[in-house]
Amino acid sequence: MPSRVLCLLLLSFLLPGLTSAQGVREHTRPSKPAGTMVSEAQANDLTLTLSTASLRLVQTWIRTAGTIDKSGKILTASLAGKDAALVKVGQRLRAFPPSSKSSMYQAYVTRVAALPGGAAVEASLSGSGRQNTTHYVMEIVVERGPFLAIPNEAIIEEGDRRVVYVQRTAGQYVPQEIRTGIQGELLTEIVDGLKEGDQVVTFGSFFIDAEHKLKGTDQAPMTDDRHPH
Numbered sequence: 001m002p003s004r005v006l007c008l009l010l011l012s013f014l015l016p017g018l019t020s021a022q023g024v025r026e027h028t029r030p031s032k033p034a035g036t037m038v039s040e041a042q043a044n045d046l047t048l049t050l051s052t053a054s055l056r057l058v059q060t061w062i063r064t065a066g067t068i069d070k071s072g073k074i075l076t077a078s079l080a081g082k083d084a085a086l087v088k089v090g091q092r093l094r095a096f097p098p099s100s101k102s103s104m105y106q107a108y109v110t111r112v113a114a115l116p117g118g119a120a121v122e123a124s125l126s127g128s129g130r131q132n133t134t135h136y137v138m139e140i141v142v143e144r145g146p147f148l149a150i151p152n153e154a155i156i157e158e159g160d161r162r163v164v165y166v167q168r169t170a171g172q173y174v175p176q177e178i179r180t181g182i183q184g185e186l187l188t189e190i191v192d193g194l195k196e197g198d199q200v201v202t203f204g205s206f207f208i209d210a211e212h213k214l215k216g217t218d219q220a221p222m223t224d225d226r227h228p229h
Contacts, residue, residue: 035165035168035172035173035174035175035212036165036172036173036174036208036211036212036215037171037172037173038171038173038208038211039171040171043171043204046203046204046207047203047204048201048203048204049201049202049203049204050167050199050200050201050202051150051151051154051199051200051202052197052198052199052200053148053149053150053190053194053195053196053197053198053199053200054148054149054196054197055145055146055147055148055149055196056145056146056147056149056187057143057144057145057146058143058144058145058146058147058149058182058183058184058187058188058189059141059142059143059144059184059185059186059187060086060142060144060182060183060184060185061139061140061141061142061185062079062083062086062087062139062140062142063137063138063139063140064077064078064079064083064121064137064138064140065077065135065136065137065138066095066121066123066135066136066137066138067134067135067136068125068129068133068134068135068136072125072128072129072131073124073125073127073128073129074122074123074124074125075095075107075122075123075124075125075136075138076120076121076122076123077120077121077123077138078115078118078119078120078121079118079119079120079121080117080118081117081118084114084115084117084118084119085119086142087109087112087119087121087140087142088109088112089109089110089111089112090108090109091108091109091140091141091142091143092106092107092108092140092141093106093107093108093109093123093138093139093140093141094106094107094138094139094141095107095123095125095129095136095137095138095139096136096137097130097133097135097136097137098135098136098137099133100130101137103130105125105126105127105129105130105136106125106126107123107124107125107126107138108123108124108126109121109122109123109140110122110123110124121138121140123138123140144182144184144189145182145189147181147182147189147190148189148190148194148195148196149184149187149188149189149190150164150187150188150190150194150200150202151186151187151188151202152183152184152185152186152187152188153202153203153205154200154201154202154205155178155180155188156205156206156209161177162177162178162179162180163175163176163177163178163209164176164178164193164194164200164201164205165200165201165205165208165209165212166194166198166199166200166201167199167200167201173201173208173212175209175212176193176194176200177193178190178191178192178193178194179191179192179193
């Protein structure tokens with residue numbers, strides 16, 4: 001029998017076995033972990049910090065200009081638009097002269113009077129204001145929620161999209177696209193994309209994002225089917 005024919009016959013017997021073995025190897029070969037891997041040493045160098053998505057009071061600060069009366073204790077200001085509806089008697093605020101932010105004074109809203117398109121606000125300082133200072137910046141603290149929220153620094157903005165990095169296992173961080181609601185001074189409401197208890201990267205998130213994009217671990221941030229839109 002010619003050698004060429006013999007080779008073909010041998011291949012016809014061996015090929016199914018080789019294909020089967022290759023398939024077994026593909027199934028048993030360890031898959032490449034999703035997301036970005038960070039070693040413990042890298043995490044320590046970066047001071048990598050995690051925060052838990054949980055129900056929290058999201059605070060927004062309403063800033064306005066106010067003037068103080070002759071007693072040095074009563075501040076008055078005018079608000080317009082939607083901010084006016086958020087201000088209530090009893091809310092905390094802090095006030096400081098524009099020329100000296102270090103001179104911070106604590107106060108409480110003591111009166112809110114409706115005006116066309118806004119409101120007049122009166123606040124009482126806990127002590128006397130700065131001498132020879134009439135004008136103050138007022139920052140009124142409005143508590144919203146509680147909402148499922150995470151720290152602002154955990155969120156990476158990419159155009160109209162917002163992404164966070166979620167810890168799936170120790171050292172493994174996966175990009176997750178989220179939808180947000182109210183953004184406060186420190187926390188942002190999460191409308192979709194996370195569940196309570198998820199661990200997200202806060203300090204160090206931009207390093208992980210840069211590593212993720214550099215290595216091309218995934219083509220795009222994953223969406224989470226656990227959360228209905």
